[in-house]
Amino acid sequence: MSLIVTQGLTKTYGTQVTALHDLTVAVEPGIIGLVGANGAGKSTFIKIMLGLIAPTGGQVRVFDIDPTVDPDRVRAKVGYMPEHDALPPDVSAAEFVTHLGRISGLPRTAARERASEALRHVGLYEERYRQIGGYSTGMKQRVKLAQSLVHDPDLLLLDEPTNGLDPAGRDAMLALIQRIGSEFGISVVVCSHLLGEVERICDSLVAIEGGRLLRADRISAMTEASEVLAIEVSEGTDELAAALTALELPVTRDGRMVLVPLTNEATYDHVLRVVADLDLPLHRLDQRRHRVAELFATRETADA
Numbered sequence: 384m385s386l387i388v389t390q391g392l393t394k395t396y397g398t399q400v401t402a403l404h405d406l407t408v409a410v411e412p413g414i415i416g417l418v419g420a421n422g423a424g425k426s427t428f429i430k431i432m433l434g435l436i437a438p439t440g441g442q443v444r445v446f447d448i449d450p451t452v453d454p455d456r457v458r459a460k461v462g463y464m465p466e467h468d469a470l471p472p473d474v475s476a477a478e479f480v481t482h483l484g485r486i487s488g489l490p491r492t493a494a495r496e497r498a499s500e501a502l503r504h505v506g507l508y509e510e511r512y513r514q515i516g517g518y519s520t521g522m523k524q525r526v527k528l529a530q531s532l533v534h535d536p537d538l539l540l541l542d543e544p545t546n547g548l549d550p551a552g553r554d555a556m557l558a559l560i561q562r563i564g565s566e567f568g569i570s571v572v573v574c575s576h577l578l579g580e581v582e583r584i585c586d587s588l589v590a591i592e593g594g595r596l597l598r599a600d601r602i603s604a605m606t607e608a609s610e611v612l613a614i615e616v617s618e619g620t621d622e623l624a625a626a627l628t629a630l631e632l633p634v635t636r637d638g639r640m641v642l643v644p645l646t647n648e649a650t651y652d653h654v655l656r657v658v659a660d661l662d663l664p665l666h667r668l669d670q671r672r673h674r675v676a677e678l679f680a681t682r683e684t685a686d687a
């Protein structure tokens with residue numbers, strides 16, 4: 384069963400803004416990156432999945448449940464970390480997360496135990512009785528993550544979880560998200576405008592642009608080997624490029640790398656022979672892999 388399925392999902396705000404436009408996608412369990420520039424429609428998509436706002440058109444199912452009909456059932460299975468926070472400064476993290484556990488329907492003792500557990504998972508166990516107002520941005524982000532975990536969900540929806548963090552804080556947050564996904568065996572949707580970040584920790588990506596689906600696929604499929612051979616020699620790059628050009632191979636350069644289209648099996652042999660003839664120190668010879676960033680770069684070029 385797919386985790387999230389949409390069919391022609393559309394959301395307009397007023398008459399002017401189409402935040403989601405005919406979005407059809409099926410998302411499999413795992414750690415999923417929901418990427419797109421600011422304003423692409425990511426938060427709108429998350430809020431529709433939670434049943435917080437209703438779509439203008441189309442269908443959505445989360446765990447096969449329709450959040451527009453049965454939002455409580457979806458929310459019982461889903462934890463949500465919003466982009467912006469409204470954390471009360473004068474209560475402790477333990478009190479706050481316990482309170483949200485209670486709101487989720489947990490009995491008092493269970494809520495307290497689950498809150499301690501969730502705060503331990505996010506690395507705030509020692510600090511849990513301190514008032515949130517005294518916390519750093521990174522700690523506040525962790526409180527938000529802990530509250531999303533308190534009712535033991537099967538899916539987490541995290542909206543820009545690294546917002547406001549410095550590079551070290553971002554790395555720590557991403558590592559934590561990855562650990563939660565793998566150790567708890569739950570699915571996580573990580574919403575971000577930073578492709579490089581989510582690419583590092585996700586199994587699959589859903590890329591949206593202007594409310595439309597750009598691509599949804601496993602990262603491994605997006606970075607599959609291309610039909611280009613990349614060759615790098617420690618010295619003699621110019622000689623190598625000239626010799627391959629003389630063989631009528633359409634050579635291009637990318638920094639220290641010489642790139643040749645892999646037209647047939649013989650291309651490898653040609654390259655190896657040239658390297659050997661010129662007695663060059665071969666550093667690298669492999670099929671270049673696609674980069675996930677090409678997804679957006681190609682689009683920009685096409686639109687230009």
Ligand SMILES: Nc1ncnc2c1ncn2[C@@H]1O[C@H](COP(=O)(O)OP(=O)(O)OP(=O)(O)O)[C@@H](O)[C@H]1O
Nearest residue numbers: 396400401402419420421422423424425426427428
């Ligand atoms: N309540 C609203 N009323 C009117 N327009 C809205 C509302 N919420 C979002 N929008 C608009 O819908 C579009 C998509 O917004 P959304 O917040 O879903 O994007 P996003 O990808 O999450 O971006 P960000 O990361 O900046 O929040 C934007 O043009 C935004 O200005």
